[in-house]
Amino acid sequence: MARTIVPIGPYHPLQEEPEFFSLTVDGETVVAIDAQIGYNHRGIEKLSERKTFDQSTFVIERICGICSTSHPFAYTRAVEDIISVEVPERAKYIRTIIAEGERLHSHLLWLGLAGHFLGYNTVYMWAWKLREEILDVMEILSGNRNNYAMFKPGGIRRDIKAGDIPGVIKKIDSIVPTLTMLKSAITDDPVLHARTKGIGILTKEEATDFCALGPTSRASGVARDVRKDAPYGAYDKVEWEMIVTHNGDVFDKVVQRVLEMFESVKIMKACLTGLPEGEIDLNIKDIPPGEGIGHVEAPRGETFHYVRSDGTNRPARHKVRAPTFMNLPTYKATVVGETISDAAIILAAIDPCYCCTERMAVRSTKGKLLGRGEDLIRLSQEKTEKLRRKMGR
Amino acid sequence: MDRDSVLKEVRQRLKDDILDVFDKSAKRVYIGIKPGSIRKAAQVLFKDLGARFNIASGVDTRSHMEILYHFTFDDINLLISLRVMLPKDKLEIDSLAPLFEGANWIEREMNELLGITFNGHPDMRRLLLPEEWPEGVYPLRCDYREWDKDAIRDRGV
Numbered sequence: 296m297a298r299t300i301v302p303i304g305p306y307h308p309l310q311e312e313p314e315f316f317s318l319t320v321d322g323e324t325v326v327a328i329d330a331q332i333g334y335n336h337r338g339i340e341k342l343s344e345r346k347t348f349d350q351s352t353f354v355i356e357r358i359c360g361i362c363s364t365s366h367p368f369a370y371t372r373a374v375e376d377i378i379s380v381e382v383p384e385r386a387k388y389i390r391t392i393i394a395e396g397e398r399l400h401s402h403l404l405w406l407g408l409a410g411h412f413l414g415y416n417t418v419y420m421w422a423w424k425l426r427e428e429i430l431d432v433m434e435i436l437s438g439n440r441n442n443y444a445m446f447k448p449g450g451i452r453r454d455i456k457a458g459d460i461p462g463v464i465k466k467i468d469s470i471v472p473t474l475t476m477l478k479s480a481i482t483d484d485p486v487l488h489a490r491t492k493g494i495g496i497l498t499k500e501e502a503t504d505f506c507a508l509g510p511t512s513r514a515s516g517v518a519r520d521v522r523k524d525a526p527y528g529a530y531d532k533v534e535w536e537m538i539v540t541h542n543g544d545v546f547d548k549v550v551q552r553v554l555e556m557f558e559s560v561k562i563m564k565a566c567l568t569g570l571p572e573g574e575i576d577l578n579i580k581d582i583p584p585g586e587g588i589g590h591v592e593a594p595r596g597e598t599f600h601y602v603r604s605d606g607t608n609r610p611a612r613h614k615v616r617a618p619t620f621m622n623l624p625t626y627k628a629t630v631v632g633e634t635i636s637d638a639a640i641i642l643a644a645i646d647p648c649y650c651c652t653e654r655m656a657v658r659s660t661k662g663k664l665l666g667r668g669e670d671l672i673r674l675s676q677e678k679t680e681k682l683r684r685k686m687g688r
Numbered sequence: 689m690d691r692d693s694v695l696k697e698v699r700q701r702l703k704d705d706i707l708d709v710f711d712k713s714a715k716r717v718y719i720g721i722k723p724g725s726i727r728k729a730a731q732v733l734f735k736d737l738g739a740r741f742n743i744a745s746g747v748d749t750r751s752h753m754e755i756l757y758h759f760t761f762d763d764i765n766l767l768i769s770l771r772v773m774l775p776k777d778k779l780e781i782d783s784l785a786p787l788f789e790g791a792n793w794i795e796r797e798m799n800e801l802l803g804i805t806f807n808g809h810p811d812m813r814r815l816l817l818p819e820e821w822p823e824g825v826y827p828l829r830c831d832y833r834e835w836d837k838d839a840i841r842d843r844g845v
Binding site for chain 1: 713715716718740741742743745747756758760762763765767769788789790792793794814815816817818827828
């Protein structure tokens with residue numbers, strides 16, 4: 296049978312960054328896959344070398360709109376590693392609160408989109424409604440729904456008012472019942488099981504070989520979490536559990552993220568109630584020559600920053616490694632051998648950032664236009680619908 | 689395995705390949721190694737001792753091109769960075785991609801941004817830069833100068 300190449304991109308409908316996937320299919324089955332990235336390469340590393348240490352914090356906050364805290368968090372930790380200082384306790388707690396709020400809204404966003412791709416628009420609506428509550432919390436705490444601008448080398452820029460805390464805790468509590476409902480809806484639905492179980496499996500060995508990170512590797516049974524292994528912020532001062540699931544398929548990646556949200560709620564509440572008094576900033580004046588590494592657990596995995604200082608007020612080198620850089624290549628292991636209607640959700644299951652324009656075109660090898668835009672999602676939703684009818688639900 | 693035994697093991701296994709060891713803090717150790725021994729060192733750290741490869745970062749300094757390979761031992765909270773200095777007239781080093789997949793993309797990135805050749809890399813194409821980017825222009829090098837980008841626009845790309 297003749298093989299056909301199905302191009303997806305350069306604006307992928309499921310992912311934030313413009314990416315170009317070419318799937319080589321034999322009938323319905325994907326036999327090879329290749330990706331091309333770089334459509335949104337902005338040269339942030341080079342740009343950062345021209346900014347001062349304080350300005351860089353704001354530049355790198357804009358690398359990603361969804362995980363806008365993880366990059367400044369890793370960067371400020373790298374700068375603090377150069378000087379070998381620890382930030383004040385109160386700053387550590389507030390940093391943790393902001394980082395966990397971000398994880399909550401990021402996971403909710405992903406859960407909603409994953410539901411949408413599978414044809415569960417109710418999940419989409421519920422998850423995004425919950426996300427609004429978290430964004431409101433972030434607005435109360437930092438003044439912004441996104442790009443919080445809370446971080447600076449040596450501490451944080453804005454304190455949390457004691458009067459805000461009860462209202463914030465009430466808001467966080469209010470999402471838990473709906474979250475529990477979503478959890479049971481996902482774990483009890485036989486159609487969803489049929490649709491996602493055993494699909495796109497990433498084995499533990501593959502996860503290690505690809506150096507996969509965060510929920511993507513934890514769903515494959517790799518018990519690695521920077522928050523536990525190399526505690527920073529207040530993660531070693533509050534009680535929480537690292538969630539690990541073992542099958543490595545799409546279903547486990549969904550469950551992984553849903554369960555992590557409950558832990559995030561726990562951490563946020565513990566930090567807000569146990570917030571210590573004191574300074575929030577060290578007022579760092581000079582950065583000596585040297586090099587530093589900062590890594591934090593972002594919603595999608597470990598964010599890694601390497602900063603070198605030559606004693607001037609600008610970084611001599613600033614290396615940024617976002618988690619998707621290591622997670623995305625796992626498509627080589629997960630997509631090959633699956634059907635094309637599953638490719639959409641498998642590629643989305645690693646939670647690559649979503650935010651760009653939705654646009655794509657599927658062409659046959661002769662160049663005839665077969666479909667565009669939402670067709671891949673339609674294909675995926677139709678499969679669920681078929682399954683649902685077959686199972687009589 | 690605790691921190692001391694890991695470091696002892698690394699020192700023992702890579703005795704002749706190590707140039708210097710900088711024990712920066714409890715969590716960070718920088719080890720300078722010879723460029724020719726990188727694959728052996730990665731074998732010891734990644735395969736034998738079970739470290740996780742974080743990333744590599746290339747730095748263009750005045751005298752050398754420097755590559756740092758960061759490896760994490762999650763269980764003992766230790767980050768070992770292997771430092772390799774390449775002379776500017778011979779920017780070549782063995783690729784780690786045949787050893788493990790995680791090194792594949794970052795080597796492609798360093799190849800196009802810094803102009804380092806990775807011998808034995810299975811799939812050396814451009815990762816981030818567009819096809820129209822001229823050959824031999826490496827944006828992360830110190831001596832990088834803006835080139836005439838209108839040339840791209842005029843070709844209607």
